[in-house]
Amino acid sequence: xxxxxxxxxxxxxxxxxxxxxxxxxxxxxxxxxxxxxxxxxxxxxxxxxxxxxxxxxxxxxxxxxxxxxxxxxxxxxxxxxxxxxxxxxxxxxxxxxxxxxxxxxxxxxxxxxxxxxxxxxxxxxxxxxxxxxxxxxxxxxxxxxxxxxxxxxxxxxxxxxxxxxxxxxxxxxxxxxxxxxxxxxxxxxxxxxxxxxxxxxxxxxxxxxxxxxxxxxxxxxxxxxxxxxxxxxxxxxxxxxxxxxxxxxxxxxxxxxxxxxxxxxxxxxxxxxxxxxxxxxxxxxxxxxxxxxxxxxxxxxxxxxxxxxxxxxxxxxxxxxxxxxxxxxxxxxxxxxxxxxxxxxxxxxxxxxxxxxxxxxxxxxxxxxxxxxxxxxxxxxxxxxxxxxxxxxxxxxxxxxxxxxxxxxxxxxxxxxxxxxxxxxxxxxxxxxxxx
Ligand SMILES: *[C@@H]1O[C@H](CO)[C@@H](O)[C@H](O)[C@H]1NC(C)=O
Ligand SMILES: *[C@@H]1O[C@H](CO)[C@@H](O)[C@H](O)[C@H]1NC(C)=O
Numbered sequence: 179x180x181x182x183x184x185x186x187x188x189x190x191x192x193x194x195x196x197x198x199x200x201x202x203x204x205x206x207x208x209x210x211x212x213x214x215x216x217x218x219x220x221x222x223x224x225x226x227x228x229x230x231x232x233x234x235x236x237x238x239x240x241x242x243x244x245x246x247x248x249x250x251x252x253x254x255x256x257x258x259x260x261x262x263x264x265x266x267x268x269x270x271x272x273x274x275x276x277x278x279x280x281x282x283x284x285x286x287x288x289x290x291x292x293x294x295x296x297x298x299x300x301x302x303x304x305x306x307x308x309x310x311x312x313x314x315x316x317x318x319x320x321x322x323x324x325x326x327x328x329x330x331x332x333x334x335x336x337x338x339x340x341x342x343x344x345x346x347x348x349x350x351x352x353x354x355x356x357x358x359x360x361x362x363x364x365x366x367x368x369x370x371x372x373x374x375x376x377x378x379x380x381x382x383x384x385x386x387x388x389x390x391x392x393x394x395x396x397x398x399x400x401x402x403x404x405x406x407x408x409x410x411x412x413x414x415x416x417x418x419x420x421x422x423x424x425x426x427x428x429x430x431x432x433x434x435x436x437x438x439x440x441x442x443x444x445x446x447x448x449x450x451x452x453x454x455x456x457x458x459x460x461x462x463x464x465x466x467x468x469x470x471x472x473x474x475x476x477x478x479x480x481x482x483x484x485x486x487x488x489x490x491x492x493x494x495x496x497x498x499x500x501x502x503x504x505x506x507x508x509x510x511x512x513x514x515x516x517x518x519x520x521x522x523x524x525x526x527x528x529x530x531x532x533x534x535x536x537x538x539x540x541x542x543x544x545x546x547x548x549x550x551x552x553x554x555x556x557x558x559x560x561x562x563x564x565x566x567x568x569x570x571x572x573x574x575x576x577x578x579x580x581x582x583x584x585x586x587x588x589x590x591x592x593x594x595x596x597x598x599x600x601x602x603x604x605x606x607x608x609x610x611x612x613x614x
Contacts, residue, residue, distance in 0.1 A: 224252050224304065224312045228283045228492075233257055233445030234296055240314055240344045243337040245329075250312040251342060252279060252304040256296040265300035267290060267307035267344050267380065269355040269605070271363030272339070274588070275501070276419075276494035279304035281359070281588055284489055285482070289591060291357065292596050300605075305342050307334045309418070310495040327417035330504035330517050331361060335368035336375075343378040350454050353380035355605050359588050360557070363387040364481035367566070368445030368514070371540040381546035381608040383601045384574075386558040389538060389566045391505065392512030396556035398473045403510060408503045471585070478583035479589035489589075514538070538569035547574035548604040550597045551609075575604055 209606040225236035229252065239251040255265070271292060273281040276280065282292030282304060296302045306312040308329065309321075319326040330505075346354050356379050360368040369375045370382070394400065411419075472478065504517050511518070516533040518524065524531055541547075546571070551563045577600055581591065591595060 182489050184555055189478075201545070203590070222282075223250065223379075224279050224306075225254075228280055229254050229292070232287055232293060234287075234293065239343050239345070242307070242317065243341040245337050246317040246319070247308040247338070248314040248316060249338060249341060250306045250314060251345065252278070252306075252312075254292060254302040256293075256299070258297060264299075265301050265350075266303040267355060267605075268294055268303055268350045269357060270303045270305055270342055270346060271295075272305045272356065272358040272365060273307070273310075274360035274362055276497055278310040278492065278495040279306045280312070280492040280612055284345060284492070284589060285485065286472060287592070289593060291588075291593070291598055293598060294594060295357075295602070298602055300355070303346050303354070305338070305362075305427075307338050309497055311492075321418070324417050326382065327498040329498055330501040331364050332504065332516050334361070334501075335365040339365050339369045340372075340375050343375060347378050354378060355380050355608075356382040357385070357601070358382070358387075359385040360388060360584065364389065367538065368543070370538045370542075370545060371536050371538065373540075373542070376398075376542050379545060379578070381548070381605060383548045383550075383604065385550050386555055386584055387549045387551060387563060387566060388558050389514040389536070390512060390562040391508040391557075392510075393559040393561040393565075394509055394557055395559055396474055396476065399509070399557070403506050404410075408499065408506045411437065411499055412459075412503065416499050418496055419499055419502060470520065472583070474556070475585050476554040476583035477584045478590070479554070479581040480586050480592050481583075482589070482591050538566065539571055541570060541572070543571040545572065546608050547572060548572050548577070548581065548601060550577040550587060550601070551583075552584070552586060553578070553580040554583040557584045 197311065209591055229236040234257045235257060237253045239253060241249050241251055243249065266410055270280045271279065273279055283290050287293040287297065292302055292304065293551050308316075309327065315321065316326055343354055343356075358364075363386065366382055366384060367387070367389045370379065409494070456476055471481070500517070507518050508514065513533075513535060515535040516528065518533045520530045524533055528534055549563070549567075551558055553560065565578070577597055579586070579596060586593070587597070
């Protein structure tokens with residue numbers, strides 16, 4: 179359930195709408211908070227929570243973006259690789275929407291890409307974008323400020339990714355390998371159109387690569403787009419999408435987890451009522467919403483559903499409504515462009531009536547790119563991936579996995595054999611002198 183771009187996003191959307199209804203009905207959600215507290219152990223950062231317990235060395239770093247956000251970055255290495263003798267080339271991991279750097283450490287050391295890369299000698303750096311749980315706020319804004327949430331993936335690309343790469347490059351004196359999943363690929367592709375950013379990158383591996391989204395097949399997502407849920411939430415004055423508590427609430431009823439606390443009947447009634455209405459609207463009878471995850475992300479071949487409980491200790495992370503709006507603009511308009519403010523404000527912002535495109539042909543031909551995409555990915559559709567490929571000046575190495583859905587690229591129980599092994603061979607073929 180945990181994963182990336184639109185999938186969780188949708189789930190979250192549904193849930194956010196519910197949250198509004200629930201809070202406006204003056205219900206008391208204390209029980210939900212205590213439920214969440216009971217299950218999550220966030221104190222102390224990503225290293226302490228997920229990486230060190232698995233026996234890996236990990237250090238926490240805080241970096242500042244040009245627009246003042248304080249991002250958390252972790253550096254991970256394997257205890258079986260002797261760092262004194264040789265530290266491998268740096269690789270930066272970029273998580274998807276509503277996820278954080280924890281996404282790369284969710285399963286065993288043999289299954290999770292963060293651990294696998296460390297065991298292969300890479301100097302692993304874990305990115306966390308603004309607003310997510312492992313970041314540290316902003317130099318002057320508080321999370322309660324509307325302006326704190328005034329950004330979309332465009333700022334993640336141009337500020338967050340820029341800050342991460344600059345820091346890693348200065349720490350390691352080396353160009354950086356980049357791995358992105360879903361939103362992490364949107365950020366990467368947008369950022370690589372900027373020469374100063376592309377220059378810091380040795381090579382990139384994109385899992386479920388996304389730049390165009392207009393062939394998205396997820397009925398569930400499409401219905402929410404048509405319902406204009408993004409606009410509705412905007413009108414309601416929402417800026418932050420922080421649905422952890424509401425998702426937990428949602429999960430309680432949908433997956434029937436054992437409940438460590440009492441949920442009172444009134445809340446239950448309001449919740450299930452609203453939920454039913456929204457599900458009816460969103461699913462319009464064609465989608466089997468009993469299998470929500472598949473209906474949102476596409477059928478995943480290798481998802482271990484007995485781990486959902488664990489994934490939910492960490493996911494979802496917050497994002498901004500503006501980010502969601504920007505993604506919905508991509509779906510509606512079929513463009514890979516900057517945020518569309520509407521004609522008038524575009525003129526003020528960009529000096530033209532339409533937002534400028536991120537032009538994939540600006541990505542240097544010399545930048546080696548590897549991509550893996552799936553036949554069952556309802557968010558990263560094959561047609562859209564081909565559109566991306568056609569516009570790139572270079573000819574990336576591509577790996578097509580017929581039975582893979584969107585989440586499989588991160589959480590597949592066979593990911594090492596199916597794709598990570600291939601990715602690592604690609605990185606090694608890119609010939610940094612320090613790799614071995
Ligand atoms: C919510 O419920 C808790 C426990 O039942 C209670 O202590 C608290 O005062 C309530 N809060 C509100 C705002 O009603
Ligand atoms: C699925 O998750 C369960 C619970 O963590 C674990 O015991 C099992 O080994 C996992 N299966 C696979 C194929 O990874």
